[in-house]
Amino acid sequence: MAALSAALAAPLAAGALAVRPRWRTGWRERIGAGPVAREAVWIHAASVGEVTASARLVQQLRARGHALNLSTTSATGQALCEQLHPGVAHRLAPLDHPWCVDAVMRRASPRALVLVETELWPVWIAACDRHGVPVVVVSGRISDRSLPRYRWLGPWVASALARMSAIGARTEQDRERFIALGAAPERVRVTGDLKLDPPDAPPLAPDLAAWLGSAPLVVAGSTHAGEEEALLAAQRAWERAGQRAALILAPRHPHRSSEVLELARRAGRRAALRGERGAVLAAGDVGVLDTIGELSALYARAAVAYVGGTLAPVGGHNVLEPVAAGTPVVYGTDVANVRHAAELLERIGAGQRVADATELAAALSVALAGPDAARARGRVGRAALQAHRGSSERSAELIEAAIAAPCAATGSD
CATH class of the missing domain: 3.40.50.2000 (Glycogen Phosphorylase B;)
Structure with a gap:
């Protein structure tokens, strides 16, 4: 089944590199090659906005003694990771293709995969499920614009959400939407918006x-x-x-x-x-x-x-x-x-x-x-x-609870 999925997904992965020329930057990392931290908490933040929003969470987890591996989808996000978190391993995320994901997952053996906001990569999430790696969403949101699209994709979205170990939603409305789309109610709680917990503005250079x-x-x-x-x-x-x-x-x-x-x-x-x-x-x-x-x-x-x-x-x-x-x-x-x-x-x-x-x-x-x-x-x-700060601490606690849980993965198929 995995081989069939890979064969079907191969044209899509090749198409992604063809249609989005900027994705050719760091292509070795995108196909699963390149260095990666082992047995670390892997935090994926798509681009600059998510990297900025998660900066205090990264600081929180480092202060709690966790080794981290950071990834982004965009090269600009990767550059910001390097700037905000010197000394922390960072890379471009693999394309959501079984061969690319498995190549990096075998080497990384992450303790958890943390997805900032709503980055639902079905192949990556399924791979974590197979390897017993907990998947946690933090600052999760389902916007008015994306809700109809997720509903249209119904079974695929429900399958990805069913494999989540924990979801930290921004608001009660986001929590309700995650549950309506297929997430287990007991795994979804409101932890707040990471953007309400920004890092302090740096001084002007x-x-x-x-x-x-x-x-x-x-x-x-x-x-x-x-x-x-x-x-x-x-x-x-x-x-x-x-x-x-x-x-x-x-x-x-x-x-x-x-x-x-x-x-x-x-x-x-x-x-x-x-x-x-x-x-x-x-x-x-x-x-x-x-x-x-x-x-x-x-x-x-x-x-x-x-x-x-x-x-x-x-x-x-x-x-x-x-x-x-x-x-x-x-x-x-x-x-x-x-x-x-x-x-x-x-x-x-x-x-x-x-x-x-x-x-x-x-x-x-x-x-x-x-x-x-x-x-x-x-x-x-x-x-x-x-007065609205604290989402970084609550998100860090959610991640640690998922890591400590006796059964990391859901066993969904």
Whole structure:
């Protein structure tokens, strides 16, 4: 049966490398080769957002004496792992193909596989089940957008969830959705959102501080195509209203940085990449972030922030990160992936939802015109988020309980 599955899945694995050229980076690791830590807790975080969210959990598990092996799907996530966790083994995850998964699982013999958010890889999960390796989901979520898709995939999703040793859901609604899709109720509990437990914002690197200059900043993180145009229009609007500030654009996918830089220059702006030597931003300029791991430090320096994937139809990225750094945040209406976080921020007055580019421009202009009020909103928001911390500790306890359980795997078939 395993051989048949491998034969059927081989074209899909080859297709993944063909259709997604960026996946060819680190291809040896993707096919299961390359170094891997043995008998460690394996934590898989898909990309930059999940790596950032799980940073405090990694710190927790290391402090408790666990050896760790970290993996990501994206090369940018792997780069951030190296930056945040020097000295911890990290690699790209294997393609979800029996040959690729078995090649690395035989060498790794992990004590547990921890999946951050909802990374349901059926072959990998089934392999853990065969080898008696507990699988734990932390900060698990089933968004409004993904729920119909998971329902359509019914038996496949139910089979993967039945093999889970434990699921730590973000909210009670997520818990109910996991159970409705096939997870055993006694294995699902609410442990909270890891994004409510962010690592402390790092200090600005000296060269980054020099690049930023002294002008007020509007920092737009995790932007997608179409959102940069709206932000450049907002910059024109706040200037017409008498406000002056530099705009930082941090595209969600760093390979777009050259495209975004050209867009800003076509809009008549003096624009520079983060890595451009000798550049110092002034009010009216545009800076384009083409590095990994510096966004939270930039949020801490900003007068106000925008988080992308919310005016573009993506579902939203980490709207909590700016507020955790003490900065109020603006975002669009497409917050399906972060609805709970957005509602929390709106209740405490640190987040503002806008319907379109016009409302975005108005919200940013108001924040720049009243910097003291904006800073106060940011301080109140950061203090309120402190009360919601603890998900990292609860997730670490869930993982340790799964490792200690006498029967690690479910024995599902």
